[in-house]
Amino acid sequence: MSQMKQFDNIPSTPGKFKMEKSSPYIHRLRWHSSLVKLTFWSFVFLGMILMFLYKSPPSTSSSSSTPDPSRRSLWTPSWGGPAWEKRVRSSARVRSRNGLCVLVTGAAGFVGTHVSAALKRRGDGVLGIDNFNDYYDVSLKRARQALLERTGVFIVEGDINDQALISKLFEVVAFTHVMHLAAQAGVRYAMQNPSSYVHSNIAGFVSLLEVCKSANPQPAIVWASSSSVYGLNTKVPFSEKDRTDQPASLYAATKKAGEEIAHTYNHIYGLSLTGLRFFTVYGPWGRPDMAYFFFTRDMLKGKPIPIFEGPNHGTVARDFTYIDDIVKGCLGALDTAEKSTGSGGKKKGPAQLRVFNLGNTSPVPVSELVSILERLLKVKAKRTVLKMPRNGDVQFTHANISYAQSEFGYKPTTDLQTGLKKFVRWYLSYYSGGKKSAQ
Ligand SMILES: O=C(O)[C@H]1O[C@H](OP(=O)(O)OP(=O)(O)OC[C@H]2O[C@@H](n3ccc(=O)[nH]c3=O)[C@H](O)[C@@H]2O)[C@H](O)[C@@H](O)[C@H]1O
Numbered sequence: 237m238s239q240m241k242q243f244d245n246i247p248s249t250p251g252k253f254k255m256e257k258s259s260p261y262i263h264r265l266r267w268h269s270s271l272v273k274l275t276f277w278s279f280v281f282l283g284m285i286l287m288f289l290y291k292s293p294p295s296t297s298s299s300s301s302t303p304d305p306s307r308r309s310l311w312t313p314s315w316g317g318p319a320w321e322k323r324v325r326s327s328a329r330v331r332s333r334n335g336l337c338v339l340v341t342g343a344a345g346f347v348g349t350h351v352s353a354a355l356k357r358r359g360d361g362v363l364g365i366d367n368f369n370d371y372y373d374v375s376l377k378r379a380r381q382a383l384l385e386r387t388g389v390f391i392v393e394g395d396i397n398d399q400a401l402i403s404k405l406f407e408v409v410a411f412t413h414v415m416h417l418a419a420q421a422g423v424r425y426a427m428q429n430p431s432s433y434v435h436s437n438i439a440g441f442v443s444l445l446e447v448c449k450s451a452n453p454q455p456a457i458v459w460a461s462s463s464s465v466y467g468l469n470t471k472v473p474f475s476e477k478d479r480t481d482q483p484a485s486l487y488a489a490t491k492k493a494g495e496e497i498a499h500t501y502n503h504i505y506g507l508s509l510t511g512l513r514f515f516t517v518y519g520p521w522g523r524p525d526m527a528y529f530f531f532t533r534d535m536l537k538g539k540p541i542p543i544f545e546g547p548n549h550g551t552v553a554r555d556f557t558y559i560d561d562i563v564k565g566c567l568g569a570l571d572t573a574e575k576s577t578g579s580g581g582k583k584k585g586p587a588q589l590r591v592f593n594l595g596n597t598s599p600v601p602v603s604e605l606v607s608i609l610e611r612l613l614k615v616k617a618k619r620t621v622l623k624m625p626r627n628g629d630v631q632f633t634h635a636n637i638s639y640a641q642s643e644f645g646y647k648p649t650t651d652l653q654t655g656l657k658k659f660v661r662w663y664l665s666y667y668s669g670g671k672k673s674a675q
Contacts, residue, residue: 314393315393315394315401315404316404321408323390324363324390324392324408324409325408325409326388326390327361327362327363327388327389328361328362328363328409328411329361330359330360331359331360331361332358332359332360335358335360335361336355336360336361336412336413336570336571337360337361337409337411337413338355338360338361338362338363338411338412338413338414338415338570339363339365339405339409339411339413339414339415339455340352340355340363340364340365340414340415340417341365341366341396341414341415341416341417341418341444342365342366342416342417342418342419342460343362343364343365343366343381343384343389343417344364344366344368344377344378344380344381344384344391345366345377345380345418345419345421345523346380346521346522346559347417347460347514347517347559347562347563347566348364348366348415348417348418349380349383349384349521350519350521350559350560350562350563351415351417351563351566351567352364352384352389353383353384353387353389354563354566354567355415355567355570356384356387356388356389357387358567361409362389363389363390363392363405363411364381364384364390364391364392365391365392365393365394365396365401365402365405365418366381366391366392366393366394366418367393367394367395367396367418368393371420371421371422371425371432371525372523372524372525373524373674375672376521376524379666380521383521392405395440396416396418396436396440396441396443396444397435397439397440397443398443399443399446399447402443402444402447403447403450406447406448406451410451410453411451411455412453412455413455413456413457413458413570413573414444414448414455414457414458414459415458415459415566415570416441416444416458416459416460417459417460418436418440419436419440419460419491420432420433420435420437420487420490421487421523421525422487422523422525422526423464423484423485423487423488423627423628423629424485424625424627424628424629425487425525426485426486426487426628427486427627427628430486433486433487433490434490437487437490437491437493437494438490438493438494438497441459441494441497442497444457445457445497445498445501445507448501448507448576449501449504449505449507449578449581450580450581452579452580453575453579454505454506454507454575454576454577454579455576456507456508456509456570456573456575456576456588457498457507457508457509457510457573457576458509458510458512458566458569458570458573459494459498459509459510459511459512460511460512460514461491461494461495461511461512461513461514461591462487462488462491462513462514463513463514463515463516463555463593463595463633463635464483464484464485464487464488464491464628464630465483465488465491465492465495465513466480466513466630466633467480467481467482467483467484467488467630468482468484468630469482472632472634473595473597473634473635473636474593474595474633474634474635474636475593475636475639476513476591476593476636476639480492480495484628484629484630485627485628485629486628487628488628494511495511495591498511498589499589502587502588502589504583505576505578505581505582505583506576506578506582506583506584506586506587507576507578507587508573508574508575508576508577508587508588508589509587509588509589509590510569510573510588510589510590510591510592511590511592512565512566512569512591512592512594513591513592513593513594513595513635514557514562514594514595515554515555515556515593515594515595515596515633515635516554516555516556516557516633517557517558517559518556518557518558518559518655518656518659519558519559519560519655519659519662520559520658520659520661520662520663521662522559522659524674527602527605528556528605528609528656528659529659529663529674530674531605531606531609531617532609532613532659532660532663533674535606535609535610535613535615535617535618536613538615538618539618540618540619540620541606541617541618541619541620542620542622543602543603543606543619543620543621543622544602544621544622544623544624544625544629545621545622545623545624546624546631551601551603551631551632552601552602552624552629552631553599553600553601553602553631553632553633553634554599554600554602554605554632554633555595555596555597555598555600555633555634555635556596556599556600556605556652556655557594557595557596557635557648558596558648558650558652558654558655559655560650561594561596561646561648561649561650562594564646565594565640565644565646566594568640568643568644568645568646569590569592569640569644571644572643572644573588574587574588575587590643592637592639592640592643592646593635593636593637593639593640594637594640594646595633595634595635595637595648596635596648596650596651596652597634597635597636597637597648598651599632599633599634600652603619604652605652605656606619608652608653608656609656609660612656612657612660613660
């Protein structure tokens with residue numbers, strides 16, 4: 237303590253320290269005190285170095301992580317080390333004969349959670365990765381993570397733009413498949429934060445493909461495109477053969493870009509790539525930014541519900557698709573994905589390139605969705621009819637699913653009434669008793 241006092245007396249700004257003429261005794265005293273100071277600071281410095289080495293992951297490569305610059309980063313990269321690798325290996329271990337070994341990106345997301353759980357249930361090896369960004373309520377993502385952890389799925393916290401991390405995962409596990417679901421979703425939010433779409437849906441996808449093309453063996457990749465690529469098309473139902481060159485939102489444009497990028501990596505490197513055009517997926521553990529979710533929340537709070545209508549009071553409708561049907565489609569696409577043909581970054585022959593609609597084939601007007609919710613919640617909605625804003629929305633979507641049906645027997649079986657019933661049951665139990673509040 238007395239020693240500390242001595243140090244306290246030393247001016248902290250060396251430039252302001254005034255040297256005085258002094259006696260030899262004082263000189264000796266100063267010299268002695270300098271030695272004590274030097275020893276003390278050496279220990280402090282050494283301690284800091286040891287602390288730093290202890291805290292940092294053994295792999296130096298994590299320092300190259302590049303979280304989304306446009307968004308508050310809620311995770312600190314911490315990966316690597318024997319214990320971490322053991323968790324990665326154990327989560328990805330295949331437990332059934334001929335099972336797949338799948339890296340699921342966006343595993344704490346809505347579709348990612350359901351697909352990961354379904355794969356794990358069949359005995360496939362599953363490892364998740366998610367950056368836990370704050371686009372919507374992070375606690376919901378954490379709850380999904382906890383759910384998956386209970387089934388033995390480990391989610392690595394990291395960004396798909398972190399090539400060092402993804403490469404490390406491929407070093408530790410020879411994934412046979414990648415289910416790529418990490419994305420910046422939402423058609424309207426693109427007006428507020430355009431760069432987050434470029435970061436996740438374009439740069440992130442390219443980063444992931446760069447690692448996949450160099451992996452040995454290369455995995456087969458199934459990834460989430462979107463019904464929004466049909467943009468301003470008016471011919472229904474939407475078929476994979478239709479044009480997709482008039483997107484109505486930046487979200488749609490980045491998904492369309494993803495389809496072109498997939499073509500390139502398939503062509504140059506022999507990567508097997510399957511894009512799935514999801515049609516307004518809904519269900520338990522869903523995304524709070526989607527209409528069915530926040531309509532439910534706001535109706536329960538007695539708040540008004542903005543219902544969009546098209547020109548001339550035209551109906552706005554969606555081919556709402558229940559999550560379990562989407563999961564079956566994802567598994568079907570994974571199971572029928574052929575192997576990539578390249579190795580070590582070199583193409584050896586032509587590889588599979590596919591794109592499928594995964595919809596429900598029966599569009600429902602948004603006003604009808606609200607009526608179903610009214611019956612299920614036993615609440616009268618305060619409807620406010622608004623003109624559909626020109627910020628990314630399209631008036632209707634309707635999938636032709638015959639291609640997915642013929643390739644892997646895709647056949648949706650859940651109508652909106654049944655699916656919403658399951659969603660509402662989940663919603664009420666998840667947010668029960670005011671323990672958690674929907675944001
Ligand atoms: O298929 C997709 O690829 C996309 O599906 C989803 O987009 P959308 O179909 O637009 O879903 P969602 O916002 O729930 O609006 C549903 C309906 O409610 C109407 N809607 C919406 C908001 C509102 O305030 N009022 C309203 O009437 C609105 O006009 C619409 O008719 C995903 O979010 C997107 O990430 C992507 O996956």
